[in-house]
Amino acid sequence: MPSVKLVDIVKRFGSITAINRLSMEIPDEEYICILGPTGSGKTTLLKLIAGLTIPDEGEIYIDDKPAIAVPAEERGAVYVPQQYALFPHLTVLENVAFGPLAHGVNEQEALRTAREMLEMMKLGHRADSKIDELSGGMQQRAALARGLATKAKLLLLDEPLGALDARLRVELRYKLRKLAKDSGVTTIHVTHDQAEATAISDRIAVLREGRIRQYATPFHIYMKPQSLFVAHFVGGANFLQGVVVKRQPEESVLELHQALRISVRDTTHLPAEEVVVVIREDRVNIAESAEQVEPDRYNIIEGEIQSSRFLGDFVNHQIRLANGDILTSKTPTQRLEKPMPVGKGVVVYFKPSDTMVYSYPPIGLSRELRVL
């Protein structure tokens, strides 16, 4: 039920600033994902809210009350760390029941809740196993079940699905969201997996080097990323360098490498400005020849297939354009007979309205996009 508010939080470890003047508000009952690469400060942020570490500067409010002076166990939160910290000498059921027992629930009720949570985590059949008989993924689910069983109103989950196999991970992420929503808790879920964050959160906070780069709904982050880094980290995209050559009332014309010109739906950048144009992979279309494309609605560029990769629901192609730039496309498998062969000549086409234009970053494009 609680809301959480962070104001100007700074946390340093020696000479490293792990969290750098970070402010954010998490409303009651929301499901928030903290998303960022390794070393971006995600776990530190979670520990600050949990009360396991104290900020050097700033204030934390839980339900509008200052929380920094409140000990971890009195914050009404349950923190499920990446390292599960289960009791090896207890059974799975006893481990999970420990959560509610420690919160003063009577034994019968604790066991009932524990069984319920184990069922949900698909561990009902292992209730009587010892912890070390479980695989890593099962242990992680047991730890998660123990956290959920406390019925705390604020769930702080550090990579709760990180140790699971890819397929199980997808299945359980939806369950996790549903459980949190059904029970009306506030959830803060740390992950490095952008697909997971997009699929289940109400809002995503994209973290990099201890700062929030964007905090918005998944829709907003995908459709209107505030920076090149966010566009790259969430959703995947193509990045092409160019210069504005003409600004018109609704569109501009950019010149890419080797004087290749494209139209973009952007008028905020001035002629001669160096820019980066971003095109989401799923908005890059491929056709065998230009005759199949309406010329007045699309940018049409000739190219050659460089690689094709079948991903199941989608096929990725890399296309080398006539000017040497490389675009990646993501086509629904439904739309393709079969992947295009490497070396095939094609045209790629995309709408001016499916582009996003950013100023060329002062630190350089590759550093701006760097994930580690």
Next chain:
Amino acid sequence: MPHVRIVGLTKRFGSITALEDVNLDIREKEYVSVIGPSGCGKSTLIKCIAGIVAPDEGKVFVDAHAIGNVPIQHRRIGYVFQEIALFPHMKVFENVSYGPRVQGQGPQSAKALVEELLNLVKLGGRADSFPLELSGGAQQKVAVARALASGSALLLLDEPFGALDAKVRADLRYEVRKMTADLGLTVLHVTHDQEEAMSISDRVVIIKGGRIIEAGTPIELYLRPKMIFTANFLGEANFLEAKVVQEAPGGCIVQIGDMRLQSLDRTRRVGEEVIIAIRPEFMSIAEGSGGENCLMGRVVGIRFMGYAVRYEVEIAGGRTIYVEHPLCFGELEIELLDEVAVTTSPHHVMVYSMPELGLEKELQLE
């Protein structure tokens, strides 16, 4: 003779059978991925080939030679595993040259080889770094370079990207794939990640309970899986109980509640109780409340997924199905609680016999 031939491989640990009568041929220069749920035996398989685990029965042939009695250090097989296992006190150069030096290569030829390999994994400038000064992805590339230094044409990869962030992982898999293709290596790659396996492999092998249950090209296995487990393991699918009610040209008609769909499956007889499986992205959704060849229902959930929107639809009879609509097909004006018709093409309706142990048990991921 293929590059690698595995014949009747069986391995037991106490009362647990980790591998049971596994047979597999891997052609020269082929990239084969082995996937399966945790505990299925995939790691044991690769360890048997590497020589870390001795099988109870069966043989492994490499280049037509049985290697059962060849000790690990003489197998000359490159092996990379999930836990990054570089020597932390040695520089990158020393890590990569370790094998050749132990094998008695002179410092000059070892140096040339290591430089070539580090350039190959795009770490040419980092020979003098210590492993911990590199990112996780770069460390794993050093491990690949070290494995290749053995000079083997066979590379075994055991969850090599498992410890890395999602984004780094996706980039690295393509880099490694390209490198092994350029070098003409034969690769056996164990992973739990079906997308990783499909995106880079010539052939995918599915293991469950210590047995190979199915193998094929990624497209074959994804679009036309023979086993219901494969259909679920390689990607999401909607599974519905149905009954074959009619033969149809080139296939059959199945009934789900009072709704009917066409399938291209010709192996079914009328009256058979079956499970049908349809992937969420192969279904289309439209407002409406009638029609042939469709599932009728009500939208009970809508999630934005980035490239697609995921609709949760409750169909007649109370079952829930998921439909994924790619946004590059345009946005839909469908709202919560709308009545909708869900359609699909007959070749996306996969039909399976009712599993003996029940559907849930059959689909279990571990």
